[in-house]
Amino acid sequence: MMMMMMMMMLMMMMMMMMMTMMMIEWLIIKTCRSFLDPFEVFKGEIEETIHKIQKAISILKYFRSIYAQYAKHRVAKMFAAAHPQQNTTDTNNSDGEQAATAAWSFPDELVFYKFDAFLQRLHVVKGIIEMAIEFLKLEKMELxxxxxxxxxxxxxxxxxxxxxxxxxxxxxxxxxxxxxxxxxxxxxxxxxxxxxxxxxxxxxxxxxxxxxxxxxxxxxxxxxxxxxxxxxxxxxxxxxxRLPVTIKMFSAELDRVKLVYDAQMQTRASNPNGVPVQRNFPSVAGQVKWARELCARISRPYNMFCQPEQQDEWRTDMKKFMEQPRGQEMQAKYKEMMQLLQNTCQFWALGREIPPRAKEMFENVDMYLKYSQNLDLLVTCYNRIQLSSSPTLSALLRGEMEQIDSLLVRAETNLNWKSAGLNVVSFKKCGAT
Incomplete structure (x- = not known):
């Protein structure tokens, strides 16, 4: 009998809390409606209206988070403290978290169905106004x-x-x-x-x-x-x-720049003093400026492909295309051309010819680039395993990691870029390890 009375009291308390929560929600919704004026929400200044809607949405979300923090956790602990015998019995269950919060088990939909519907309507109105802001920018569009x-x-x-x-x-x-x-x-x-x-x-x-x-x-x-x-x-x-076409277009532009560069190099090889430069420029300074202008010609478009601060959906799609083989090929071609132009600028500024060893180095630039990329990938994978592995996983991998460490010691002390038997190894599987 005593247990039944306690259960009835508990249910009455929960019903009172539900009614109190619904009254608080009603007051919040009423305040938001007065703040936004539902009959004039689309008829005021768009920038001011969107700011007010964003503020209202943030307040509603904050109230929801406060409810989750206090009602779901602290009130549940309060009920558990008020019934220690029941709490002791519940903690022996396999699902301790569920037993601890059983005192506050009614669905949120019973309390927040009007609140959530109002919040959803605010999101709809906000989306309409944001769309209007973007379309109104088309007024002065010049293509x-x-x-x-x-x-x-x-x-x-x-x-x-x-x-x-x-x-x-x-x-x-x-x-x-x-x-x-x-x-x-x-x-x-x-x-x-x-x-x-x-x-x-x-x-x-x-x-x-x-x-x-x-x-x-x-x-x-x-x-x-x-x-x-x-x-x-x-x-x-x-x-x-249309996005992959831009990659193909820029790759063709890199080919044209390479043809311009080769033509200039042939002219300089046949007649070092007859290289065409801009008016009023001395020979060396004019050639350096010419090379820098070629750098600017390809660097400006390339930087538009890689703008991390921009989060537009089409830029996200562009980044995905850049990771595909054609995009990777274009990036490698760009880096090769930029390195060639920068080195040319430096040697022309010094008035020196490119040494044979430097030419040999440049002829093997693809091989060295693969070595460098694979080394960077190996370092990234190694550090990821060392820093993000749990203690249990670290213990399981201890033998393999010790073998890797011994190989790395030999690589640091004995290997170089021209060591015999140094093969280009793909470490793509390392990211999945």
Missing amino acids: SGVNGKMLSMSVGGVYEAFQQHFKIFTENNYDNLDPTNHLFDRDLQRFEEKMADLDRNLGSLVCQGFDDLDNVEDIFKMMDCFGNVMDRPAIQLDVQS
């Missing part, structure tokens, strides 16, 4: 290329169509933040259908602009001008098929 003017006018048409659809969607008199408002869902579905058509049109224009350009720098500038619009699924699907 280069042979057909750049015509394509710019077409992009302007997409911008005007978006303005019209957005105006129709946002000019309503109902509550935009009410999750039970089916009129909002109906209008949103119609708006998304219109936006799907605009995405297809804009994706076609981006592909036409892509095909109209023959310079990697101009292509990257065009894609940066479109901004996050490029990350929309329909547009991204169209652009993704």
Whole structure:
């Protein structure tokens, strides 16, 4: 009888907590609605509105995390402390964590179903406004290329169509933040259908602009001008098929630079004093400047391929293509050309010919590059095993690691780049060990 009374009291306490939580949620939702004005959320300044929505979402998420921290853990411990006999019995179970929190076992959906629905609606509204911000940037879009003017006018048409659809969607008199408002869902579905058509049109224009350009720098500038619009699924699907072409285009540019370099070297070999340089430049300084300009010609586009601070989806896809064989080949070709031009600059600045040993070194640059890359990969794998292995795994690998250490000692003391029997070994499997 006593146990039944305790269970009833516990259930009553839990019900009271549920009611209290629901009242707190209602007050938070009411405050957010007053802060955002659900009837005017699409009609104010876009930048100010998106800032207010982000602030509201962060507050709602913070409340959810506080609930998880206190209600799920500290309140459960409080119940466990209030019933030590039950707690002792529960701790003998195989699932101690589940037994310890059994006192707070009702689903969160019973408490947070309105809260989560309101938070989801805020995310939907935030996504619509962010999309509007990106599409409004198309107003002053100017594309280069042979057909750049015509394509710019077409992009302007997409911008005007978006303005019209957005105006129709946002000019309503109902509550935009009410999750039970089916009129909002109906209008949103119609708006998304219109936006799907605009995405297809804009994706076609981006592909036409892509095909109209023959310079990697101009292509990257065009894609940066479109901004996050490029990350929309329909547009991204169209652009993704064009990304490998940029790698092929830049690889062809490297070949052209190599031909220019070889032609200059032949001219210099036949007539050292007759090498064409820029006007008003002395011979050596002019040749050095010429080599540096070739470096700039290939380094600027290459740096656009590798921009870690940019997190756009199409740049993520580009990085994946760069890891494929064609991308790896292009990177190796670029590094070889840059090293050649930099070395040429140094020797010309000193007024010296390239020594035979340096020429021999350069002829074997591919082999040395493979050695260097394999060595870097070996060091990375070795350090990963040493630093991230658990004590149990370290004990299991102790014999193998001692053998590796003994080989490394011999490599450090006896081996060099020209040692006999030094084969190019692939360590690709090391990353999976």
